[in-house]
Amino acid sequence: MSIHFFFFFSVLFLLNINSVYSQQTGSDLDPEQECTGKWIHIRKLPSRFNLDLLLNCSDYPLYEDFCPYLANHGLGHKTHNRSHSWYRTDPYMLELIFHRRILEYPCLTSNPIQANAIYLPYYAAIDAFRYFYGADYNSSAQHGLHLYNFLQQDNSYIWNRNFGHDHFLVMARPAWDFSQPLGNDPPLWGTSFLQVPEFYNVTALTLEARPWPWQEQAIPYPTSFHPPSIALLENWIERVRRGHRTTFMLFAGGGGLGSSPNIRRSIRDECENTTIISNRFIGSSFTDVCRIVDCSNGVCEHDPYRYMRPMLHASFCLQPPGDTPTRRSTFDAILAGCIPVFFEESSAQTQFGWHLPEDQYEEFSVFIPKEEVVSKGLQIIDVLLGIPKAQVRRMREKVIELMPRVVYRRHGGSMEWRGVKDAFDLAVEGTIDRIKSRVATRNSS
Template sequence: MLSASEDIFRYRSSSKKDKIMQKSITRNGFGLRFAILISLAVLISTLLFFDYSTFLHDPNNIFTFLLTKQENTLTILSDKTSLSNKIPDSDPCTGRYIYIQELPSRFNYDFIKNCDALIDGSDRQPNICPFLENYGFGLEVENSKGAMSNSSWYCTHQFTLEVIFHNRMKNYKCLTNDSSLASAIFVPFYAGLDISRFMFGNLNETVKDSLGRDLAKWLSRKREWKQMWGRDHFLVSGRIAWSYRRKIDNMSQWGSNFRLLPESMNMSMLAVEASSWKNDYAIPYPTPFHPSKDNEILLWQRKIRRHKRPYLFTFTGAPRPQLDDSLRGKIISHCLGSRFCKFLDCSQEDNCYNPIKFMNVFQSCVFCLQPPGDSHTRKSIFDSILAGCIPVFFDPASAYRQYLWHLPENGTKYSVYIPVRRVEEWNPNVENILRGFSEHEVLAMRKEVIKLIPRIIYADPRSKLMLEDAFDIAVKGMLERIERVREVIRNGSDPSVGFGEEDLDKFTF
C-alpha cells in the first residue's frame, strides 16, 4: 500500500508525463498536417507542369479518354454549332483531327473487288484493274532505263486519286475514332470509280445517280452529320468535279447529278479539277512518283536539275481529228513544224501510259506546252513539273485558278502564260515566244518548278516524310476551309450562304 507522499509523487510524475506527451502529440499533429500540405502542393505542381501531349496525341488512348470524357459541348440549334473544348491546346493534333466515316463496302471497296467492270476511258486497256494495285499507284516500274530513279515509280493512272487519297488518310497522324473530337469528317466514297461504270453507255439517269443518292441519304441519317449538317464533311474524286453536276436528265448525257443533291451541296469535294462551284477544290493529278523517304525526293531533284535538255519545247498528247481547228490541233501542227519541238503522240501504243516514255520526253525539254485537254486541266501538267519542265499555259483555268493551295500565286515564277481569247484567230509563233526568254530567266523558272515537286506528289502511305506532299497540303487546306465555316457559325451567321453556290468569276484571270 502506497503512502500518501508516494501517491502524491506518483500523481505529480504521471501528470508531468501526460503534459509532455500532450505537447509531443500537438507538435507531431502540426508536423503531420504540414507534411500533408507540402505533399499536396508538390502533387498539384506536378499535375500542372506535366507534359500530357504524349498521352493526348492519340484520342483513342485510354488515358486521354479518362481526361476528356464529358458530354459533347457541340450545340445543335437552328443549324448553328460551337467548337468543342474537349482537346487541350497542348495536343499537337488540336484542330487537325479527322474522323473517317466508315461506309458500307458498296460505296468503295466493292469497286476494287469488281474492277473488271470499270473501264479506264481508252481502248488500250480492257479495265482499270492493273492501276488499282499498290494502294492505287498501279504496277511498279521495275526497270526505268535511266529515265527515273531506282524505286518508288509506278504506272499511275490519272483517275485513281480517290483510292490513293483514302490509303494515305488511313495513315494520317491525327486520326480519331471519336467523331466529336474531329475537325473534319472524311467520306471515302469512290465517286470516280462509280461513274466509270457508265462512261460511254446510254444508261437511264436513275441508274447513273442511284449510288450517289443512296450515299447522301445514308450520311444524312448518321449522328456525325447533325453536328454541322455535313459542312465538316469532305470527299475526294479522281475525276473532274464537273462529272457530278449533270443538270439534264438524259440517257446520253455524261456524268451524275451527285453534287446537285441537297446533302452533297453541304459537303466539300477535292478533285483533280474543280468546277465553278465554291465547294469544289482542285488538287494535283497523281504522278508516277510515290516516294517513301525524303532523300528519294532530294536525289530526284538533283538529277533533273543537272539533266541536259536538247529540245526547246514539247507537246505530249493525243490529237483530236474531229476538232482540227481546236487549240490542241494548232499546237500539234506548230510542234510538228519546228525542229526545236519534240512531239509525243499519246494515241500511239502506250506512250502516255508508260512513265518511262513520257518522262524521258519531259526531261529532254525546257518547256512543256499545256493547252486544255478534254477539260481545263491535264495530268501532264504535274508529270512535266515532276520532270523539271517549265509548263506553258494558254488558259488560266488550267492551273492558275485551279490549284490555289499547291501552286504559287504568282504564276510567272514557274510558268509561261500565252493567252488565247479566240482560237480561230489565234496564231502566235510559240517557238519565238519561248526563245525570247533569257538563260537567266529560264534557270530561275526551272528552279521554282523543281522546288514545287514535293508539293505535287503523293507519297507512299507507309512513309513518314518531313516534307509536305500534295496530300498534306490538301488536308491542311480543307481543315482551314471547315474552320472558316465554324467561324461563320460562331459569329451567328448562316453557314449555308455562299457555301455551295456557283462562282461565275472563279476562272477569270
C-alpha cells in the same frame, strides 16, 4: 475472279490493321502541341461504298479493265521490279491512294465530336462507272443518294451536327463529270452528284474544279512518281537539276490531227514547220527546236518512260487544254523540271491554289492565250524565245522547288517525312482550313 477476291480480302485486311494503328497513334500525340484544330474522324462506311466497288474492276466493257491499277493501294504496279519510286499509276485511282494515306495521318480521332473534319472514304469516281458505262446509265441523278441515306440512318447526329459542312471526300475525276443537271432526259455524260442538294455543304476534292461552286477544290493529278523516302525524292530532284536540256519545247499528248482550228492543231503545225526557224538555234545547246511525243489512244497513260525521258531533256512543256482545261501532264512536267506553258488560265492558275502559288505563276510558268495562237497566228516559239536565259533558269529553279508539293509520296514511313509536305498533306491542310472557316461562318450566322 479468284484473283480479284484474293486482292479484295488482302486490301481489306491491310486497311483494317492500319486503321486501328492510325487511330491509336493519332490519339497518342499531345493535342496541345500537334493536333489542336487538326483532328480528322474517318467515317465508318459499309464496304459497298468503297472496297466492294473494286470487285467490279473488269465489268465495264466500254471502258477498260482497271484491275491492274488497283495494286499497291492504287499506285499500280511498279514500272519494273527494281523500281523504288515509279509506278504505272492511273489518276482515277486517287481515291484509293488518299484513303491509304489518311490512315497514317497523325491526328485521327475515333470521336466525331472532337473532329475538325470528317472524311468520307467513298470511292465516288469508281462508283460512277456504273452510271457512265453500266446498267445504271439512265439513273445518274441517283448517284450519291444511297450514301446520303446511310449518313442519315447511321449515327445521324454526326451529319446533323453541321449538316455536312464538316465532311469531305475525294472525287478522282474532273468535277464536270459529276455536274449533270438534275432531270436531264435523255441523260448527258456524267452523274449529278454535285448537283444533288443533299451534298451542297460537303467539300469535294476533285482533279478539276468548276469556277463557281465553293465546295469544290482541285488537287494535283497523281503522277507515276511516289518516292517512299525523302532521300529518293532528293535524288530525283538533283537528277532533274543536273539534266541537260536539248529540246527547246515539247508537247506530249494527242489530238490536233483534224482539220478544224484549235490549239493542239496549231502546236502540231508549228512543230512540223520548225525547219523554217531552226537557223535561229544555230550555235545553241538545243538539238531539237520542237518535239512531239504522240500519246494518242492513251498509249502514254500508264507508261511514264514514253514521256518522262523526253520531258527531262526539254526546256518548255506545252500544256494545251483537251476535253477539259486541266491535264495530268502539267504535273509530269513539273516533276521533270520542264517549265509549263499554259494556254488557258483555267488550266492551272484558277485550279490548284493550295499546291501552286496563285500569285507567282509568272515565276514558274508561261501563259499564252490560245486565241492569239489559233486566230491571230502568234508563234509560240517567238514568245518563248523572248524570255531571257537568266529568267528561264530562275523559272526552272522555281519549278524544281514546287516538286514536293505536287508529288503523292508512297504510303509508309510517315515519321521520316515530318516537315516535308507533299500533295496529300497540303490537300488535308487546305481542307481543314476551309471546313473550319465554313463551320465558323455557319455558327455565327
